[in-house]
Amino acid sequence: MPRNKVYNWQIKRETVYPFEGVRSQKQFAAVFDINKCIACQTCTMACKQTWTTGKGQDYMFWNNVESKPYGFYPLAWDVKLLGMLGPQKWDGETFSGKTIFEAAPRGQIAAGYLPDAYDYAYPNVGEDEPYGTVHQGDYITVPHRVWHFYLARICNHCTYAACLASCPRKAIYKRPEDGIVLVDQKRCRGYRECVRACPYKRVFFNKSTKISEKCIACYPKVEEGTQTQCITTCIGRIRLNGWIHTPDQADPENPIDYLVHVKKAALPLFPQFGLEPNIYYIPPVHVPPPFSRQMFGPGVERAVQAYQAAQEDRTLLAALTLFGSTEFWISRFKLSNGLAIGFDDAGTERVRVPLMEPVYIRPFYDEKLEVYRHNIT
Numbered sequence: 106m107p108r109n110k111v112y113n114w115q116i117k118r119e120t121v122y123p124f125e126g127v128r129s130q131k132q133f134a135a136v137f138d139i140n141k142c143i144a145c146q147t148c149t150m151a152c153k154q155t156w157t158t159g160k161g162q163d164y165m166f167w168n169n170v171e172s173k174p175y176g177f178y179p180l181a182w183d184v185k186l187l188g189m190l191g192p193q194k195w196d197g198e199t200f201s202g203k204t205i206f207e208a209a210p211r212g213q214i215a216a217g218y219l220p221d222a223y224d225y226a227y228p229n230v231g232e233d234e235p236y237g238t239v240h241q242g243d244y245i246t247v248p249h250r251v252w253h254f255y256l257a258r259i260c261n262h263c264t265y266a267a268c269l270a271s272c273p274r275k276a277i278y279k280r281p282e283d284g285i286v287l288v289d290q291k292r293c294r295g296y297r298e299c300v301r302a303c304p305y306k307r308v309f310f311n312k313s314t315k316i317s318e319k320c321i322a323c324y325p326k327v328e329e330g331t332q333t334q335c336i337t338t339c340i341g342r343i344r345l346n347g348w349i350h351t352p353d354q355a356d357p358e359n360p361i362d363y364l365v366h367v368k369k370a371a372l373p374l375f376p377q378f379g380l381e382p383n384i385y386y387i388p389p390v391h392v393p394p395p396f397s398r399q400m401f402g403p404g405v406e407r408a409v410q411a412y413q414a415a416q417e418d419r420t421l422l423a424a425l426t427l428f429g430s431t432e433f434w435i436s437r438f439k440l441s442n443g444l445a446i447g448f449d450d451a452g453t454e455r456v457r458v459p460l461m462e463p464v465y466i467r468p469f470y471d472e473k474l475e476v477y478r479h480n481i482t
């Protein structure tokens with residue numbers, strides 16, 4: 106098996122990748138603002154209804170939302186792998202521990218495990234269960250002493266996808282035009298090496314068809330210039346789709362580049378696994394940094410600070426205002442006269458949203474209609 110050297114900017118060093126490791130021309134990405142998620146599961150149901158209502162797909166949630174620290178789908182997916190990998194060392198912003206490819210046991214592509222059927226049986230395990238105990242006389246501090254948060258997850262359409270590298274049939278491929286990772290249903294023979302290797306457990310085995318399936322990034326929507334189902338249906342407006350570049354190519358007018366590279370307000374999930382995942386998270390502001398650092402890497406405190414400064418930083422506020430504001434794919438944005446304006450790939454304006462909603466105060470007594478209004482704003 107090839108062991109190519111590739112550069113992974115999220116861990117700021119070269120690493121081995123047992124496949125070609127060629128970057129796509131464009132890379133599908135998204136930013137999820139954890140602070141706004143209310144765990145309504147609308148995204149989960151929108152995805153389920155669109156893609157996984159067939160035979161053998163009952164247990165599959167290509168999108169799921171789990172409560173951290175005690176929620177998992179499948180059971181213990183992250184803590185099990187973290188336990189296998191051992192201590193995770195960062196030297197400043199450089200990861201000095203082992204990625205899943207570097208820690209692979211002999212004869213395997215990546216360190217990983219195959220979940221049991223039982224591990225998928227309780228997708229809402231740990232829901233709303235907080236860490237810590239409230240004692241008499243306790244008061245709220247930031248970060249909170251008793252906390253939990255909601256982690257929405259889809260396939261990360263990783264730059265160095267483990268599912269793809271591990272497939273003995275070469276049935277998984279990454280599209281050069283948009284970086285979306287897909288399973289070729291005709292080539293797949295259901296060996297489940299992808300399920301074992303994906304550290305995020307985002308590939309699912311269909312027991313009826315005996316082949317593997319995964320999130321397809323709603324590619325028919327992406328091809329027509331719209332954002333995915335889980336993103337456009339999100340009630341909390343926590344999500345924004347877009348293209349991401351490497352840091353050296355970052356375009357400050359691209360909202361994803363701006364949030365990830367310029368403001369450094371959004372971070373990848375478990376960057377130390379070494380896959381360069383492409384779903385980025387604005388970390389929860391109320392959670393003790395040691396926990397979030399393990400999950401999102403060493404930039405957590407800086408990301409929280411950048412996010413909290415959005416009240417004064419109007420360009421950042423403009424980028425955040427675009428979340429959930431349109432179904433169209435937004436490639437470029439600008440702030441103009443208090444409006445966040447978004448443009449698509451062709452440069453056509455697709456949305457304009459005020460940073461501040463106007464407030465109208467109506468008279469308590471409306472002479473024209475001869476009515477009293479108790480709620481006057």
Ligand code: SF4
Binds near residue numbers: 259266267269302304
């Ligand atoms: S998250 Fe898992 S399934 Fe998705 S591309 Fe990465 S390795 Fe593959």
Ligand code: SF4
Binds near residue numbers: 144
């Ligand atoms: S729809 Fe949005 S707010 Fe609701 S659970 Fe999904 S990500 Fe969270």
